[in-house]
Amino acid sequence: NAGVTQTPKFQVLKTGQSMTLQCAQDMNHNSMYWYRQDPGMGLRLIYYSASEGTTDKGEVPNGYNVSRLNKREFSLRLESAAPSQTSVYFCASTGQVNQPQHFGDGTRLSIL
Amino acid sequence: RKEVEQDPGPFNVPEGATVAFNCTYSNSASQSFFWYRQDCRKEPKLLMSVYSSGNEDGRFTAQLNRASQYISLLIRDSKLSDSATYLCVVNSGGYQKVTFGIGTKLQVIP
Numbered sequence: 001n002a003g004v005t006q007t008p009k010f011q012v013l014k015t016g017q018s019m020t021l022q023c024a025q026d027m028n029h030n031s032m033y034w035y036r037q038d039p040g041m042g043l044r045l046i047y048y049s050a051s052e053g054t055t056d057k058g059e060v061p062n063g064y065n066v067s068r069l070n071k072r073e074f075s076l077r078l079e080s081a082a083p084s085q086t087s088v089y090f091c092a093s094t095g096q097v098n099q100p101q102h103f104g105d106g107t108r109l110s111i112l
Numbered sequence: 113r114k115e116v117e118q119d120p121g122p123f124n125v126p127e128g129a130t131v132a133f134n135c136t137y138s139n140s141a142s143q144s145f146f147w148y149r150q151d152c153r154k155e156p157k158l159l160m161s162v163y164s165s166g167n168e169d170g171r172f173t174a175q176l177n178r179a180s181q182y183i184s185l186l187i188r189d190s191k192l193s194d195s196a197t198y199l200c201v202v203n204s205g206g207y208q209k210v211t212f213g214i215g216t217k218l219q220v221i222p
Contacts, residue, residue, distance in 0.1 A: 031207060033207075040120075040214065041214060042199070042211070042212040042213055042214045042215070043156070043199075043212040045208055045210070048207050048208060050207050056207070056208065058208050059208070088153075090155055090156070097203070097205075097207050098143055098144045098203055098205075099144075100146050100148075100158045100161060100201075101158075101201075101210070102158070103155040103156050103157070104155060105154065105155045106153075106154070106155050108153075
């Protein structure tokens with residue numbers, strides 16, 4: 001099983017460009033999450049989707065949008081990239097809220 | 113007080129040593145607890161869940177102390193391959209109430 005798959009693995013953007021980070025899971029999980037991780041800080045929740053058809057803001061949603069395309073896929077979009085969005089982005093999924101989350105291997109995004 | 117606090121370390125220990133990390137949490141209503149391992153520039157991977165009765169998996173033991181609001185991770189007979197950052201995770205009962213600590217860095221020295 002692939003688990004949680006993220007694409008791309010690396011990306012460099014110029015300020016103002018847009019892009020979409022893709023995430024897919026094959027574990028039949030209901031809930032999916034997008035986090036960013038910056039040096040010296042814990043993982044911070046950007047958006048989450050408790051179940052197919054629903055999305056909600058997390059701790060740091062500004063500058064991002066998400067789409068829960070179906071039960072498997074949850075994408076994160078940067079409409080107008082800013083240098084402050086340079087980070088490592090992780091997608092995660094879980095079956096139920098009190099269960100541990102399973103992570104993809106991350107997207108390393110640099111914005112110049 | 114931060115929701116979840118960890119000593120960032122680094123903890124430098126010789127091979128074969130026993131090392132323990134603590135993680136304190138502020139919300140007394142927290143319901144589930146986990147330890148994850150994160151290698152440099154990689155994704156967090158679940159190491160173990162933490163149960164009220166404590167649990168053990170090989171050289172790793174996790175404990176929960178609800179009265180003092182902390183969880184602990186004990187690693188016995190440290191291996192070089194244990195070098196990583198250990199994240200504690202506390203769930204206070206909602207999808208956006210999962211809080212990750214900043215992690216404790218462990219370096220096992222030959």
